[in-house]
Amino acid sequence: MCSLRPENLPKLDLPADSELDADTAAFLTSLPRLNVWRMIARTGMVREYQAALSVMFGPDWIPGADREVIALRTFRQNASDYEVPQHFVLAEAAGLSRELSQAVLEDELDRLAPWFQRLCRMVDDMSTQAKLNAAQVRELVSHYGSQDKAAQAIMTMAWFHMLTRFVDSAGVPIDAGPDAYSGLSAPTRNG
Structure with missing residues (x-):
């Protein structure tokens, strides 16, 4: 397995809040601060993706x-x-x-x-x-x-x-910070 991604990979930029509609920018605040969510916001389907993952990380899915x-x-x-x-x-x-x-x-x-x-x-x-x-x-x-x-x-x-x-x-960049994943029990909600 390769090491953490080199920063010189071709990539799309993570969108700033100003590049997103107000509802999407507000919705992102309800999710863990993971770069993948911000990149998914570029697709226009961040809510749908969150809904699907909520099921996959829920109690009625496989263990x-x-x-x-x-x-x-x-x-x-x-x-x-x-x-x-x-x-x-x-x-x-x-x-x-x-x-x-x-x-x-x-x-x-x-x-x-x-x-x-x-x-x-x-x-x-x-x-x-x-x-x-x-x-x-x-x-x-x-x-x-x-x-x-x-x-x-x-x-x-x-x-x-x-x-x-x-x-x-x-080219989603690795999430930085010592506590980027602290307390993460599902990728779909904070805490």
């Missing part, structure tokens, strides 16, 4: 530790490092230790529980083949006990691939 294994593995596979520091914090909030998060990123899968190893391999396949195979989908259904939860896991895999492609192509 948070599974979500974070999927996220971290996606960041590794796509060599995307913007999200890693914040997802270390989110993974710990979901019960995944820093050591296990590092194992996902460093490809030391033998340190993980068998289910997390399987999730990593599924993310790897989605990274290279853009989809899961029928056996993997059946495994998700069997593990979660429903097609709805399997669909949530697949959406999570696809979502984080989309996010890395947006963040890296737009």
Whole structure:
């Protein structure tokens, strides 16, 4: 995995409040002060993105530790490092230790529980083949006990691939400051 992004990457500038409509600028104050939100504001769909992520980080989605294994593995596979520091914090909030998060990123899968190893391999396949195979989908259904939860896991895999492609192509700068992720338990709300 590469180190934190070099500042010389081609990038879009983060918009100043004066470049945003008043409602969007006000809405950004309700979100964690993460650079990704300001860049998403350029798309005109920051509210929709926040609504979708609120569901993905809510109690009715797949377990948070599974979500974070999927996220971290996606960041590794796509060599995307913007999200890693914040997802270390989110993974710990979901019960995944820093050591296990590092194992996902460093490809030391033998340190993980068998289910997390399987999730990593599924993310790897989605990274290279853009989809899961029928056996993997059946495994998700069997593990979660429903097609709805399997669909949530697949959406999570696809979502984080989309996010890395947006963040890296737009060149979202790493969030600075010693407490940039302090108290972060979800990327969709303060505190």
